[in-house]
Amino acid sequence: MLNVIQLLPDSIANQIAAGEVVQRPASVVKELLENSVDAKAKSVQVIIREAGRNLIQIVDDGLGMTETDARMSFERHATSKIRTSDDLFRIRTMGFRGEALASIAAVAQIEMRTRRAEEELGTLIRIEGSDIKAQESISCLPGTNLLIKNLFFNVPARRNFLKSNSVEMRHIIDEFQRVALANPEVAFSLFHNDQEIYNLPSGKLSRRIVDMFGKSYREQLNFCEEQTPYVTVHGYIGKPESAKKARNEQFFFVNNRFIKHNYLHHAVVGAYEGTLPEGSHPFYVLFIDIDPSHIDINIHPTKTEIKFDDERSVYAIMMAAVRKAVGLYNLSPSLDFDSDVNFLAGVRPGPGKSSTADVKSDVQQPLPERNGARPISPSWASGATQPVNERGSTRNDSLDKAAGSSFDIPKKASVNNWQALYEGVAPTESIARPVTPGGTSDKEGDWLGEAKQPSPSVVDQLSMDSEPITMGSRANQLQVGLESAEEQALPVLVDDDTIIQVQNRYLLAPIKSGMLLIDQRRAHERILYDQFHTALTKRNGSSQQLLFPKTITLMPVDFQLALDLREDLVNLGFEFDELGANTFVIRGVPALVMGENEEELFANLLAQLRADTGRLKLDRIESMARSLARRSAMRYVNRLSTTERKALVNQLFASVNPSYTPTGEPVTVVLSLDKIAGLFR
Known part of the structure; x- marks a missing residue:
């Protein structure tokens, strides 16, 4: 052989x-x-x-x-x-x-x-x-x-x-x-x-960072250092407000060798103690000096991944170093002990004025008697004046300011208009009972019990000051002529007038088999993705011209990327021209993007596209549509009117795949009647 x-x-x-x-x-x-x-x-x-x-x-x-x-x-x-x-x-x-x-x-x-x-x-x-x-x-x-x-x-x-x-x-x-x-x-x-x-040019690390990433980084750099016998950590971290969604400005160096380490990245993010927006990553350039005998750099051909013999100690030291820098430079939010942080909003009488002078204020109406109990009213509703603090403002004024700056509360909302919950439930009778599809009352299904109607005068007064919350019994009615939900590929809404917004994050709509829960931001992302993908495919994206053009300076890598993708960006609706080295003048943005900071939108889109390069095997159109939809999707704090809720739901179910986002995250969840009933067992 x-x-x-x-x-x-x-x-x-x-x-x-x-x-x-x-x-x-x-x-x-x-x-x-x-x-x-x-x-x-x-x-x-x-x-x-x-x-x-x-x-x-x-x-x-x-x-x-x-x-x-x-x-x-x-x-x-x-x-x-x-x-x-x-x-x-x-x-x-x-x-x-x-x-x-x-x-x-x-x-x-x-x-x-x-x-x-x-x-x-x-x-x-x-x-x-x-x-x-x-x-x-x-x-x-x-x-x-x-x-x-x-x-x-x-x-x-x-x-x-x-x-x-x-x-x-x-x-x-x-x-x-x-x-x-x-x-x-x-x-x-x-x-x-x-x-x-x-x-x-040669110089200090801080100057190298500014020269490389731009002058805007000069204000956000904060020195970080921690020395121990085992390991030494030093470098610079960024402020929480400068954090970005794309994870491409995080640098770890072990003995001056660049590495990627998700475990240490978790330590840095954890040290910010919740000051970062959800899904954001802070900027940092951190150096770790350690005895080479404590690390193994030969676990990856490119030497970008290493192992420590005691990763927990390095994790703790890294978190302590960043946490000390965050506290030293006051990067975390501080408490203002001069302001009242009690959460209460509504109409308040002014300083030195009796609350009874304004008889149309909804909070001055006494609560209706229930079960023979005496109505409860605020102590200042009988004519007493509010206490005035040293600054000359009332306590309730400070309450309004604290509440208004912390939460997106409608101006006419009141903690006392609970009577509005009963409007539409018992329009003619003193006892509220749901109506069956046949139109008869169902005594056995009486889900509110023997609830009495509020006083008509109170209802009239409330309707003048705030928009009533209607929970009509027709939410349980079925639309005539609709097929059963089991025969439909998508859930059929019983009545699109009863779509409820929950905590500015979710939409709740009744369907035949139960309730449909919709993630508001993901639904918007799904809708925008379809629109952007169509605009890129058909090359007909509409542009909203800016009244005042915006100038933006990018990193060289993003500037080069924008030049390469100019045609696709124009098809989306962006209009921009070169203005010197690494600088663009933005003259228009996609008309579908509303209320966005134009410079941040443009820069974040390029950063997201650069981060996705090599990680996702997508074509250019797919990647751009996904990135811009993710960047432009409205946040949880958006309060929608009834018309906007209906339009959002209608556009969602007109999509090719309304149940999932482009990245595969669920958009809708069906809460069946059996599942809801199981929650009460």
């Missing part, structure tokens, strides 16, 4: 190794930038063409290499950092100045010029697909100049799997940002197709 096992040629072995190290052009940029930092460079320049497909050039002023080291750096398993196995657990630097070069040389055309400062001549090496084409002495500047040309030229299958230039460039910018943040003492610059994207 012939032997079938044989050693692979070096060229094939290098290509296999390249599959782990070189996933896309951004991988090459990351490895070469880390090599430049390890070479103690003070200035690093990155030049990109066609998102790295044609050219990736890294120029640094580091130590450079001798002729022998330059040749050895392209050999497999060649490194200057490791001598014994114990060195693997003591490495604090990034690249090994040769670990990645062999893999990169296997799938690209490389030209390297390098020289040490104390030497007169440098070395030029040309390699194509692991084959050395030339090696000679040349005159060049101190440091290293690496040109990576035609990436994956000899592996066309890998080249075909690369994304569009805009997507690949965003990955390059992400890697550039991580290395630049970890090394603020090094000057970095980035050029793409001869256009300058970043020019970051």
